[in-house]
Amino acid sequence: MEERKGDWSEVERALSDEELKEQTSRCMNCGQPFCHAYGCPLGNLVPDQNRAVAQGNWKLAYELLSSNSDFPEFTSRICPALCEASCVHQLDEESVMIRQSEKRIIETAFENGWVVPRPPDRENGKSVAVIGAGPAGLSAAVTLRRKGWAVTVYERRANIGGLLRYGIPCFKLDKALIDRRRAILEAEGITFVTGCEVGKDVSAEWLKARHDGIVVAIGTPAARDLKIPGRELAGIHLALELLEGQNRFLTGEIDAPPINAKGKDVLVIGGGDTGSDCVGTAIRHGAKSVTQIEIMPRPPDDRSVSTPWPLWPYMLRTSSSHKEGCERRWNLNSLRFVGDDAVAGVEVETVEWELSPEGKTLKFHAVPDTKETIKADLVFLAMGFTGVPADNPIVAQLGLAQTPRTALIPDPAHGVYCVGDCASGASLVVRALASGKNIPLE
Ligand SMILES: Cc1cc2nc3c(=O)[nH]c(=O)nc-3n(C[C@H](O)[C@H](O)[C@H](O)COP(=O)(O)OP(=O)(O)OC[C@H]3O[C@@H](n4cnc5c(N)ncnc54)[C@H](O)[C@@H]3O)c2cc1C
Numbered sequence: 001m002e003e004r005k006g007d008w009s010e011v012e013r014a015l016s017d018e019e020l021k022e023q024t025s026r027c028m029n030c031g032q033p034f035c036h037a038y039g040c041p042l043g044n045l046v047p048d049q050n051r052a053v054a055q056g057n058w059k060l061a062y063e064l065l066s067s068n069s070d071f072p073e074f075t076s077r078i079c080p081a082l083c084e085a086s087c088v089h090q091l092d093e094e095s096v097m098i099r100q101s102e103k104r105i106i107e108t109a110f111e112n113g114w115v116v117p118r119p120p121d122r123e124n125g126k127s128v129a130v131i132g133a134g135p136a137g138l139s140a141a142v143t144l145r146r147k148g149w150a151v152t153v154y155e156r157r158a159n160i161g162g163l164l165r166y167g168i169p170c171f172k173l174d175k176a177l178i179d180r181r182r183a184i185l186e187a188e189g190i191t192f193v194t195g196c197e198v199g200k201d202v203s204a205e206w207l208k209a210r211h212d213g214i215v216v217a218i219g220t221p222a223a224r225d226l227k228i229p230g231r232e233l234a235g236i237h238l239a240l241e242l243l244e245g246q247n248r249f250l251t252g253e254i255d256a257p258p259i260n261a262k263g264k265d266v267l268v269i270g271g272g273d274t275g276s277d278c279v280g281t282a283i284r285h286g287a288k289s290v291t292q293i294e295i296m297p298r299p300p301d302d303r304s305v306s307t308p309w310p311l312w313p314y315m316l317r318t319s320s321s322h323k324e325g326c327e328r329r330w331n332l333n334s335l336r337f338v339g340d341d342a343v344a345g346v347e348v349e350t351v352e353w354e355l356s357p358e359g360k361t362l363k364f365h366a367v368p369d370t371k372e373t374i375k376a377d378l379v380f381l382a383m384g385f386t387g388v389p390a391d392n393p394i395v396a397q398l399g400l401a402q403t404p405r406t407a408l409i410p411d412p413a414h415g416v417y418c419v420g421d422c423a424s425g426a427s428l429v430v431r432a433l434a435s436g437k438n439i440p441l442e
Pocket of ligand 1: 078079080131132133134135136137155156157160161162163164167168169172196197198199217218220221243273274277394419420421422426427428429430
């Protein structure tokens with residue numbers, strides 16, 4: 001564990017051959033698989049893949065996997081594995097370790113040179129602009145290229161990958177995997193224009209004049225802020241300021257990380273995955289202490305009755321970062337940041353939640369006399385994302401309507417499609433990939 005805390009490489013241990021055989025063989029005891037049709041948004045053929053792995057037929061396993069999934073090297077590392085949550089084995093024992101099997105299939109395929117560019121059989125004479133090179137944009141790009149479209153992906157950042165590259169830490173996903181896939185996509189004929197922000201460097205109208213279709217895949221750029229007194233103090237950052245800076249540093253885009261938690265008392269506000277990524281990053285910097293707080297109640301250790309199988313279970317999730325050393329607290333509302341010029345702590349108050357009969361949280365009230373100040377000289381806000389701001393130039397330039405929660409509404413009548421988080425709200429990589437793949441454009 002101590003060694004891991006100083007290491008930015010992927011932390012997960014691969015299964016041994018015996019463990020993998022045992023897991024994939026367990027999959028064969030299932031009567032009615034829910035994993036692929038219900039669980040996996042991509043519809044991965046999990047039982048067939050696992051049968052091929054159990055029989056040692058890796059080539060077949062890869063052919064089955066790649067018939068649905070264009071980026072299994074990503075999902076097999078960072079997907080929360082919706083398939084495993086709906087695994088029939090979860091009814092009486094542990095799920096089959098499907099994600100680990102997927103990882104071995106795709107890495108075996110790369111090692112054996114089976115992952116090769118698959119350019120289209122014929123060009124269809126039409127061109128499409130994809131705005132944003134996150135998983136949704138990449139998935140739409142590869143799907144349309146296979147249908148014969150000439151595809152150009154415009155990306156405002158220096159490199160492709162979206163949150164795969166600039167959000168998710170290297171200890172969960174090695175960025176060299178994105179470069180490896182980029183080379184294949186380029187060999188298939190996809191063009192990437194990086195460092196080009198649509199709406200600023202080129203207008204959406206400019207793209208419309210040059211392409212037959214537009215795919216908007218810009219993610220949810222606006223993080224939820226915490227506008228309480230003291231927010232202006234130094235040392236309070238949005239989570240992505242830490243995570244993006246660290247990833248850019250580790251991949252050589254910048255010379256030093258813009259934020260360093262070494263020797264600091266770090267407080268992460270927000271109990272989800274982004275917060276957990278801040279925890280792991282701060283620990284690797286050498287933080288003095290790391291605390292993560294959440295306003296919601298502590299989830300149950302096991303699947304809540306409100307989310308019976310095969311639903312995605314509401315339950316406590318403990319990441320590898322949490323295990324590296326972090327205090328986690330729940331039912332805490334943040335009232336104000338304290339400090340002179342720089343933050344020195346956060347005043348919080350315990351809250352109690354009113355629950356529905358199914359265990360869903362309805363509303364909270366403060367518990368009297370529970371105010372306390374948590375010491376912190378570095379604070380990260382990891383409280384989710386608020387969709388696409390209405391003043392994003394792309395919204396006006398393409399004349400797109402938005403839902404009340406600011407997701408973009410596609411306008412296929414004018415050749416404009418929206419995929420991924422910008423169309424659904426902040427979600428998961430696998431859902432972004434499925435959204436790009438299912439783009440209704442022939
Ligand atoms: C810190 C963090 C950790 C996460 N961890 C996980 C995880 O472990 N597993 C998981 O499944 N999901 C995770 N997620 C969620 C997941 O990353 C997203 O759901 C997914 O990346 C959404 O894909 P997307 O392509 O829609 O958007 P994004 O990945 O946000 O990509 C959008 C792209 O559009 C570009 N862009 C935006 N505006 C413009 C413009 N005007 N012109 C050109 N380009 C533009 C952006 O630069 C970006 O590259 C995490 C999210 C965060 C923030």
